Amino acid sequence: MPKDLLFEIGLEEVPARFLRAAMDQLKDKTVQWLEQSRLSHGEVEAYATPRRLAVLVKGVAEKQDDVEEEVKGPARKIALDENGNWSKAALGFARGQGAHPEQFTFKELNGVEYIYVTKSSRGVETASILSEGLLGILSSMTFPKNMRWGSYDYKFVRPIRWLVALFGSDVVDLEVTSVKSGNVTRGHRFLGTEAVIKEAAAYPEILRSQHVIVDVKEREKMILEQITQLAQEKNWKIAIKEDLLEEVLFLVETPTVLFGTFDPSFLSIPQEVLITSMREHQRYFPVLDEQGKLLPYFVTVRNGDGTSLNVIAKGNEKVLRARLSDAKFFYDEDQKLEIKDALSKLESIVFHEEMGTVGDKVRRIRKIADQLAVDLQVSGTEQEYVSRAADICKFDLVTQMVYEFPELQGVMGEDYARKAGEHETVAKAVFEHYQPRSASDDLPSTLVGSIVSIADKIDTIVGCFSIGIIPTGSQDPYALRRQSQGIVQILLSKQMPLTLSRVFDIAIGVHAELREMKRQGNEIRKDLEEFFSLRVKKLLSENLRYDVVDAVISAGFDDIMSVVSRGNSLMNAVNSGDDFKTTIESFNRVSNLAAKATGASVSESLLQEEAEKELHADWMGIQKPYLAALAERDGEKALELLGQLKASITHFFDSVMVMAEDEKIRSNRLGLLAQIDHGFKQFADFNKLVY
Numbered sequence: 115m116p117k118d119l120l121f122e123i124g125l126e127e128v129p130a131r132f133l134r135a136a137m138d139q140l141k142d143k144t145v146q147w148l149e150q151s152r153l154s155h156g157e158v159e160a161y162a163t164p165r166r167l168a169v170l171v172k173g174v175a176e177k178q179d180d181v182e183e184e185v186k187g188p189a190r191k192i193a194l195d196e197n198g199n200w201s202k203a204a205l206g207f208a209r210g211q212g213a214h215p216e217q218f219t220f221k222e223l224n225g226v227e228y229i230y231v232t233k234s235s236r237g238v239e240t241a242s243i244l245s246e247g248l249l250g251i252l253s254s255m256t257f258p259k260n261m262r263w264g265s266y267d268y269k270f271v272r273p274i275r276w277l278v279a280l281f282g283s284d285v286v287d288l289e290v291t292s293v294k295s296g297n298v299t300r301g302h303r304f305l306g307t308e309a310v311i312k313e314a315a316a317y318p319e320i321l322r323s324q325h326v327i328v329d330v331k332e333r334e335k336m337i338l339e340q341i342t343q344l345a346q347e348k349n350w351k352i353a354i355k356e357d358l359l360e361e362v363l364f365l366v367e368t369p370t371v372l373f374g375t376f377d378p379s380f381l382s383i384p385q386e387v388l389i390t391s392m393r394e395h396q397r398y399f400p401v402l403d404e405q406g407k408l409l410p411y412f413v414t415v416r417n418g419d420g421t422s423l424n425v426i427a428k429g430n431e432k433v434l435r436a437r438l439s440d441a442k443f444f445y446d447e448d449q450k451l452e453i454k455d456a457l458s459k460l461e462s463i464v465f466h467e468e469m470g471t472v473g474d475k476v477r478r479i480r481k482i483a484d485q486l487a488v489d490l491q492v493s494g495t496e497q498e499y500v501s502r503a504a505d506i507c508k509f510d511l512v513t514q515m516v517y518e519f520p521e522l523q524g525v526m527g528e529d530y531a532r533k534a535g536e537h538e539t540v541a542k543a544v545f546e547h548y549q550p551r552s553a554s555d556d557l558p559s560t561l562v563g564s565i566v567s568i569a570d571k572i573d574t575i576v577g578c579f580s581i582g583i584i585p586t587g588s589q590d591p592y593a594l595r596r597q598s599q600g601i602v603q604i605l606l607s608k609q610m611p612l613t614l615s616r617v618f619d620i621a622i623g624v625h626a627e628l629r630e631m632k633r634q635g636n637e638i639r640k641d642l643e644e645f646f647s648l649r650v651k652k653l654l655s656e657n658l659r660y661d662v663v664d665a666v667i668s669a670g671f672d673d674i675m676s677v678v679s680r681g682n683s684l685m686n687a688v689n690s691g692d693d694f695k696t697t698i699e700s701f702n703r704v705s706n707l708a709a710k711a712t713g714a715s716v717s718e719s720l721l722q723e724e725a726e727k728e729l730h731a732d733w734m735g736i737q738k739p740y741l742a743a744l745a746e747r748d749g750e751k752a753l754e755l756l757g758q759l760k761a762s763i764t765h766f767f768d769s770v771m772v773m774a775e776d777e778k779i780r781s782n783r784l785g786l787l788a789q790i791d792h793g794f795k796q797f798a799d800f801n802k803l804v805y
Contacts, residue, residue, distance in 0.1 A: 116173035116174055116175055117176065117240075117281050117284075117314070118170065118173065118280075118281075118282060118313070119169075119171040119174045119280070120170050120279070120314035121140075121144070121168065121248050121251070121286075122167070122276075122277065122279075123166060123252065123274060123277060124165060124274065124275045125167070125270075126165070126275060127165060128164055128165075128272050128364075130361045130362075130363075131361065132258060132259075133164070134330075134364065136167055136257065137162035137167060137330065138160065139256070140167050140169050140255065141158055141159075141169055143254060143255065144158060147247050151243060151247060152178045152237060153174055153179075153240055154173075155171050155175065157171075158171050158172070159171075159172075161328040161329060162328075162364065163326060163328060163364070163366075163367045164364060164366070165300070165367070166299075166328070168317070168328065170315075172315075174240060175240060176239065176240050177238070177239055180236055181237075182233070183232070184230050184231075185230065185231050185233060186229075187204065187229040187230065188201075188229060189226055189228050190220055190227040192204075193218075193228075200215050204229060207229070208231070211233060244281055245286055245287055252290060255271075257270075257271040261273065264291070266291045266292075268291050273291075276298070276299070276300060277290065277293055277294070277296070278295065278296065278297060278298070278317075279296075280297055280311060280313070283314075298310055299317075301323075301324020301325055301326055302326050302367050302368055302417075302418070303367075305325035305418060325367065325419065327367065327369070330364075333363055333369055334363050337362065337363065337371060338359075340371035341371055341413060344371060348401075348411075350402070350403075350409065350411070351401070351402040351404060351406070352399050352402075352413050353402055354399060355399075358393055358397065361397060362397055362415050365397070366415055366417035367417060368417065368419060369415050369417070370415065370416045370418060370423070371416075372413070372426060373411055373413045373414070374431045374434070375410055375412075376410050376434055376438060377410065377435065378410040380438045380441075380442060383438075384445075384525070384526075386525045387515065388408060388441065390521060390522055391434075391438060391441050391519070392412055392434065392437075394519065394521070396412075396414070396433065396434055396437065397415075398412040398414050399412065400412060401413060412430075441518075444513075448513040449530065451513065452534070453530075453536075456510070456513070457506065457509050459512040460476060460511065460512065461473040463512070466577070466581075468632075469577045469629065472511060474628070474629070475573060476507065478573045478577075478628055479504045479507065479566065479569045479573050480504040480505055480569075481627075481628070482568075482572065482624050483503075483504040483565050483568075483569035484500065484504070485620045486565050486568060487501075487565055489616065489620075490561075490565070492565075496561065499537060499539045499562045500566060502536070502537070503543035503544060503547065503562055503566050504569060506527075506540070507527070507543070507544050507570065508527075510523055510544070513530065524547070524548040527545060528541045528544050531544050539560060540562070543562040543566050545563070546559065546562075547566040547569075547570050548570075549563070549600070550596075550599075550603065552596070553596070557604055557607050568605070569621075571597040572618070572620075573621060573624075574592060575597055575598055575621075576618070576622055576642070577625060578594055579633070579641050579642060579645075580622075580638055582632065582633065584645070594645075595649070599649045599653070601617070601649075602614075602650055602674055605617075605674045605675075606653070606674050613672045614642075614672050614674070618642050622638055646671075647667065650677060651663055651667060654666070654677070657682070658681050658682070659685060661803050661804040662681060662688060665798040665800060665801075666684060668795075668799035669799060673747070675747045676747045679748065679749035679750075680752070680798060681749070683749030683750040683753045684797075684798055686750075697760045698803055700767075701756070702801050703763070704791050705791045705794065705795075705800065707772055708788040711784035711785055711787060711788035712781065713785055714785050714789045715785050716782060717782055718730070720778055720779055720782040722779065725765045725766045725768070725770050726766055726770050726783060729763060729765070729786065730786055732758065736756070736758055739751075740755040741796075743755060744796060756794065756797060763790075770783065772787070
């Protein structure tokens, strides 16, 4: 009869940021071991709180499944010698499989007879392998950081304080660092006690009685419901940031939501400062009004019940007041610092030992941004804003507020620049040049901010590539992938008529002018093209089929607006039905024969058949508008024009012998196909489409 399996690892408090991955890892490793051990089972649930990791498996079989496996051996001609006796190869196969030659059978596979042997394995009792299995799962777990404790060499995320291992109602014997398994768990550190678990299935309810909500999904639901109820009662908008909710979720075992207040005089500080201080230092949720303006309240989650919440709230208010007082002091002191003095301090901050100081970086950003502005033909006034924004974009790095809260870089720069009398466009650009900070962040809203943002990002990327820092695998310490993705998104969102190669050339030229580079510009450019091709592919893959992405990227991705337009048009056509499939087939027939051409020149005097004259005339008729449509990034129009060739291509192949005996005629026909195929390849490589 199947039994439930429970394995709980009791720990000292584990950092919240480790717990989600640890819980998922424990579940995955348990499922993997069960499958490898041929143990059938039902639903698997993983649990985690700050003091425990646990997995509960429903309906684990009491015995391993029996298995029969058919193993293929040598071919018959190798297995038997000339006298019909078993060869050394056959006998060696038998020994290796623990079988006797009498068990061999012959079966044909792809026209060849092979010897086969059927191996049977009888399943053992589940209870006899659980101890070794659970210890193996425990020792195989990995964490970002491990600890050793006492005199033990054993490493784990935090010291192990108790173990519960139950198969049904039976304790599974195992021991780690002198901690022996049992059926006794521990409840909430202050509200609960030790509790005996008589049956594995009772685990969640036993802990609930000890003030521990062990199910992560249930804890999250409780927190959100309590926050929603409080917001409705107070007519508040409580800002729930996903990463903060995730952290709070793994800081508590019994969640109780409460609120507190702070002195409204602190609202004179920019609300981003207050919100950051509350979230980062205190793990509080800020409270906003309907217009998104910060109110003098905060919401927090207590690890406990609803007893004496007013006392808890006052304690939190006292701590927050100290935090906000520090923030106000930093804010007031920063405003005494003039921008020119802040800029001079950047000369002593090293950006990278091989790329100079932050001051050096700012000078490169200015030169790159100025050239981008010229290429984009922005107005004289906007060019001045670009130059000024580039000059001061990093000045807030030396402020006390950014030193205390690095995530506020740009936020404080905008505020301080505005207070220092900078133009609104310039102040806004100081903030926007950091955007997008993440995959979910907004893009710069202004043209000036967009230009400086591209300049900052491409300066970092080219600088890193010039000294051999190129992301590989999961390693990307300078977030170059994110920054390159940001450049691609900005170029597209702002419809900037800039090619990637032009952006590369400007940045490489500025670096070559202002610093010594280890690598040649052409080497850097080649690596940049490969690196950015993956970013463009990622962008396109958000909405397009993989084969459509491959097809349009093969025709070039230097012009972001062009490749996106071509990709969207091709995707719409592919989804339109079978008629377009026959169009693609005609395109691919052209491409396949064009590969045999030695050139792409066509002599009209050598066009003999009406069908080839028709195809040549149709191609010449659409060529100019087709190239114009590509230049205008009108993928839909360009594809429509190509589609007009379908009938004449079909007529051509039905009526014309391309590989004519006359070499000149043959070469001329192949040249016509090569010309047309070259035109196709400027839109996409249609051979990459999968039907």
